[in-house]
Amino acid sequence: MTILALDFGGTKLAAALVNIGSRKWLRYERRLSPENANANTDLEIMRSLIYSLLQDTKPSAIGVSFGGPVDASTGTVRLSHHVAGWENIPLKNLLEDEFGVSVGVDNDANVAALGEHRFGAGQGYDSLFYITVSTGVGGGWILNGQPWRGVGGMAGEIGHVVVDPAGPICLCGKRGCVERLASGPYMAQNAREVLKTRKGGEILRGLVDNNLELLTGQLLSEAAAAGDDVAKEILHKAAWALGVGIGNVANLMNPQRFILGGGVTKAGEDFWRVVRQVARETALPEVDFEVVSAALGDDAPLWGAVALAEMGMA
Amino acid sequence: MTILALDFGGTKLAAALVNIGSRKWLRYERRLSPENANANTDLEIMRSLIYSLLQDTKPSAIGVSFGGPVDASTGTVRLSHHVAGWENIPLKNLLEDEFGVSVGVDNDANVAALGEHRFGAGQGYDSLFYITVSTGVGGGWILNGQPWRGVGGMAGEIGHVVVDPAGPICLCGKRGCVERLASGPYMAQNAREVLKTRKGGEILRGLVDNNLELLTGQLLSEAAAAGDDVAKEILHKAAWALGVGIGNVANLMNPQRFILGGGVTKAGEDFWRVVRQVARETALPEVDFEVVSAALGDDAPLWGAVALAEMGMA
Structure with missing residues (x-):
């Protein structure tokens, strides 16, 4: 079969x-x-x-x-x-x-x-939230071992949860959505704007031969790993946004695990450390959870x- | 029986x-x-x-x-x-x-x-989120007709969802929690601080004979209904915080209904209008929901x- x-x-x-x-x-x-x-x-x-x-x-x-x-x-x-x-x-x-x-x-x-x-990474965990952080940011629920899709099939849209109402404007019309701060293309756009307006980011500039249009989320990760200041700043803000989103979700739904996948989550230990720390600070002390990497x-x-x-x- | x-x-x-x-x-x-x-x-x-x-x-x-x-x-x-x-x-x-x-x-x-x-108010609705806005702000879930309590019984804590990371500090240690902006005692505290530092709020001052320690959430509602500028401003911010929280929850869980109870929700039509409008703006256009008043x-x-x-x- x-x-x-x-x-x-x-x-x-x-x-x-x-x-x-x-x-x-x-x-x-x-x-x-x-x-x-x-x-x-x-x-x-x-x-x-x-x-x-x-x-x-x-x-x-x-x-x-x-x-x-x-x-x-x-x-x-x-x-x-x-x-x-x-x-x-x-x-x-x-x-x-x-x-x-x-x-x-x-x-x-x-x-x-x-x-x-x-x-x-969710084997043995009956309630979990999977988050993909890639060209977009999306999520999927397992509650009581079953998918939870919401009444209109729209549940899981953590990408458009607002974490910074004073943040930059997202395609959806709001400010400071998780996706606006943490998706690969938006991070690249944020880096472009920073590099156009101030000094620094030499490694990042070098990776694209000063052609800022070529910047990608992937290149930001590489530059951050090599110690680039601007890349680290952008990735830090992305990790912060995800951490606030995860901590808020923990307070609301109290699942056992958050599983993060997608290209942006390959950005290295610093990224993961900030995500976990901000999530922990955002959730109430009594709310337990783990944030782990996708396995598949x-x-x-x-x-x-x-x-x-x-x-x-x- | x-x-x-x-x-x-x-x-x-x-x-x-x-x-x-x-x-x-x-x-x-x-x-x-x-x-x-x-x-x-x-x-x-x-x-x-x-x-x-x-x-x-x-x-x-x-x-x-x-x-x-x-x-x-x-x-x-x-x-x-x-x-x-x-x-x-x-x-x-x-x-x-x-x-x-x-x-x-x-x-x-x-x-x-x-x-x-x-x-x-939830009869016939199998997935709903109940929010009480009173001396504290808390919530309870019904999903598929059953209570959802989370793995540690901590689900529903919308009071400590962060909606304004630049907002005032909450007892929980974070900034800009829903409860910090929308609960009765915190609204009274916010009003006190405004009244100590600037003019206006004459109706509010009158209601407590200028003894600001006597301010309560209830008095704020009364003053706002009578047209007091400061009371309206504080209640508007509270309604905004609830609206952002509700819109974010709609994106995450896509329930049919939000049911709001507790003393603060008796603050009048202006309050409800702002809650509903901000919730609608915060949720994605494809995410449908209603925000209604508790019935019991x-x-x-x-x-x-x-x-x-x-x-x-x-």
């Missing part, structure tokens, strides 16, 4: 096949989305990955992680913020019609939370898709 | 008896705690209320609301912030031994949430205790 796991990731597509109960992929395919991708091209590429994986196998169930808002109760994609044409696509129905098995679809943060819960890395959505498919079979 | 509901409220004690299924108290007793009350005097007074209520009746179950942290799984009071001697009192066991029926004990915010869910008033903990007792009988 095999499960097919699919990950529509916005810039990349991945599919994997696993025997039920196994922790190793039987087969695995990954492909970048083309420039100017739309829902149709994404679906065509995913189909080719699937048929290449399946060969003559028929999976027992399919789980899908989608990088955007999903109505998990119907398996309908609401839209993608990265790829055009995904508005109201009944992805679950499309796949069930084509493959004749049960399909579960949910957004990537919820699915990754499920993946870490079943197979990663980029495969969290795929492993979560496996768990989602298994839930649909139960 | 009757249920006995008890409310240890910090400054007052209440007990009521109800026929199962009825929405009207059969008998009801309320008493203020004496000055210098301790756990023993509270328990003695409550006993006398109970025996006066019960006469020859034997209740089928007992539900208890306690104004302080409780381990709801064991029914043990952790402590009271208002009354000495409550540390680690096994209240559930004490009552079960004395009355020979099953007893449920939880903290007042969780119990009031349950009360509003079963009998008040001071009896919410007692009605919640009825619901808690019924859950223990099921």
